[in-house]
Amino acid sequence: MISANLSAIFYLISGVLFILALRGLSSPETSRQGNFFGIIGMIIAITVTFLAVGNFSTGLIYVFIFLLVGGGIGAFIAYKIPMTAMPELVAGFHSLVGLAAVFVAISAFINPSAFNLGSPGNIKLASLIEMSIGAAVGAITFSGSVIAFLKLQGIMSGAPITFKGQHILNALILISIIVLTYFLCATQSSNLFWILIGISFLIGFLLIIPIGGADMPVVISMLNSYSGWAAAGIGFTLENSALIITGALVGSSGAILSYIMCKGMNRSFFNVILGGFGATEQSKSNQGKEQKPVKSGNADDAAFLMKNASSVIIVPGYGMAVAQAQHALREMVDALKKLDVKVSYAIHPVAGRMPGHMNVLLAEANVPYDEVFELEEINNDFANADVAYVIGANDVTNPVAKTDPQSPIYGMPVLDVEKCKSVLFVKRSLSAGYAGIDNDLFYRDNTLMLFADAKKMTEEIIKSL
Amino acid sequence: MEIDPFIFRLSIFILSIFVGYYVVWSVTPSLHTPLMSVTNAISSVIIVGAIIAALANIEGNIFSKSSVFGYFAITLAAINIFGGFLVTQRMLAMYKKKKRDKK
Numbered sequence: 001m002i003s004a005n006l007s008a009i010f011y012l013i014s015g016v017l018f019i020l021a022l023r024g025l026s027s028p029e030t031s032r033q034g035n036f037f038g039i040i041g042m043i044i045a046i047t048v049t050f051l052a053v054g055n056f057s058t059g060l061i062y063v064f065i066f067l068l069v070g071g072g073i074g075a076f077i078a079y080k081i082p083m084t085a086m087p088e089l090v091a092g093f094h095s096l097v098g099l100a101a102v103f104v105a106i107s108a109f110i111n112p113s114a115f116n117l118g119s120p121g122n123i124k125l126a127s128l129i130e131m132s133i134g135a136a137v138g139a140i141t142f143s144g145s146v147i148a149f150l151k152l153q154g155i156m157s158g159a160p161i162t163f164k165g166q167h168i169l170n171a172l173i174l175i176s177i178i179v180l181t182y183f184l185c186a187t188q189s190s191n192l193f194w195i196l197i198g199i200s201f202l203i204g205f206l207l208i209i210p211i212g213g214a215d216m217p218v219v220i221s222m223l224n225s226y227s228g229w230a231a232a233g234i235g236f237t238l239e240n241s242a243l244i245i246t247g248a249l250v251g252s253s254g255a256i257l258s259y260i261m262c263k264g265m266n267r268s269f270f271n272v273i274l275g276g277f278g279a280t281e282q283s284k285s286n287q288g289k290e291q292k293p294v295k296s297g298n299a300d301d302a303a304f305l306m307k308n309a310s311s312v313i314i315v316p317g318y319g320m321a322v323a324q325a326q327h328a329l330r331e332m333v334d335a336l337k338k339l340d341v342k343v344s345y346a347i348h349p350v351a352g353r354m355p356g357h358m359n360v361l362l363a364e365a366n367v368p369y370d371e372v373f374e375l376e377e378i379n380n381d382f383a384n385a386d387v388a389y390v391i392g393a394n395d396v397t398n399p400v401a402k403t404d405p406q407s408p409i410y411g412m413p414v415l416d417v418e419k420c421k422s423v424l425f426v427k428r429s430l431s432a433g434y435a436g437i438d439n440d441l442f443y444r445d446n447t448l449m450l451f452a453d454a455k456k457m458t459e460e461i462i463k464s465l
Numbered sequence: 466m467e468i469d470p471f472i473f474r475l476s477i478f479i480l481s482i483f484v485g486y487y488v489v490w491s492v493t494p495s496l497h498t499p500l501m502s503v504t505n506a507i508s509s510v511i512i513v514g515a516i517i518a519a520l521a522n523i524e525g526n527i528f529s530k531s532s533v534f535g536y537f538a539i540t541l542a543a544i545n546i547f548g549g550f551l552v553t554q555r556m557l558a559m560y561k562k563k564k565r566d567k568k
Binding site (some may be wrong): 015018034060072075089094096195228235240250256312359407 | 486505514527535536543550
């Protein structure tokens, strides 16, 4: 229908529109327009593909049926999903991209002539390599994301699963993938292709099981990156610039997010990937624990403190998401604002289970985004604030990260909550956070512990205000 | 000597990585979750490969093995495209509303 050159130009246009889609996210004002560009880019890419293939047989009907079925499922999920379940959703979506990449690679392998790659058993060498990379990375993305999804959903325990010789086994499997690709190129054997895919599924699974629940922000970002590289691999196979551009964009996006998350925890990427964090320290801290005095209070005390404060900083964490306390929190803030208390929110980069998780939840609860600040923006304000209200966060406020070189979280950037005149710490018990260490903050003179469910406590405070 | 077209694709790829690098660093941290969902949606442009596979029927057989894999891939990618863009839209709408309510 249309020439290869013309369709290549259209693919380039949709690639550019995808770049603009990401560019739009630099501020909330331009973001919706960006998303719109992304949608246009996708429509162009799909339409051009139909015209370029130019096959209007009955097969087309099936293509539309499957397109609509998938689209319907996707739309349904998008409207039904609660904002607290965003990490699971994104992990689930990554797995689908990975699997789609595997399927496309398989089709290209069994029917290479459709893609101008040669004939079965005689596929061009470069294409075969690209195809193998696309399939292998896609398979890793799929099984890795499935594990991440299960861990986030709580179907699988978030605790790291480790065993002896794990790293050696993984290294061997990774080497065998490279060796297999080599022999696959040499022999064009379809059996080797299937084995390659099978092993890649296995390694994706093995790579993610040793990583603990609270490292999920890194894992999700990393899988995001993988899904991009898989798409790029397929893009090279199909000689499609839209796919190559998108793959590169998504790949680098995921890599940057992983980097930001690792920095937020002051851990190297390899330290996270090798996994097992949080398992070893747990036992240590339990032994050396001594009973230290803690001040605890109730909702009335908290309401009194906040009512008489001139500025309050809220520090939300994963616990807020679990308790679904964001709406109650916003109501509490509204009540405080009526009493002329200045309120702002402080978000640590790794609060929650994915990058930006807390921001979305607060946005859902109608918190204006210009009241929400990142760590670097707000950390100096704690010294001037009267009350810090820590709700569902723990390790990210722990002052030992600044003082104790022995601590596993030493060097991690933390919110300087302890500099506030008083700290209200909503928590169910004194138990340690994810890093498995005691939080020094609990025992400070200016800390008042509020032992309760985050949502219930916040609601009670509203009543007392 | 003619340059292999692969080199041109590689150039696009490398340059796009750099574009991605700078564009993503400029994304505000509060929009990192929508960033992930939208990258998810756009990486599903892999659907073009799936459509080619599905429509490349061998001798009129619309259910050849490669077409069937194509159909599966179309379904998966379509879930992602619709789901990804719509959920991003939904999130971004929340960011927008706040500003207006506040004023």
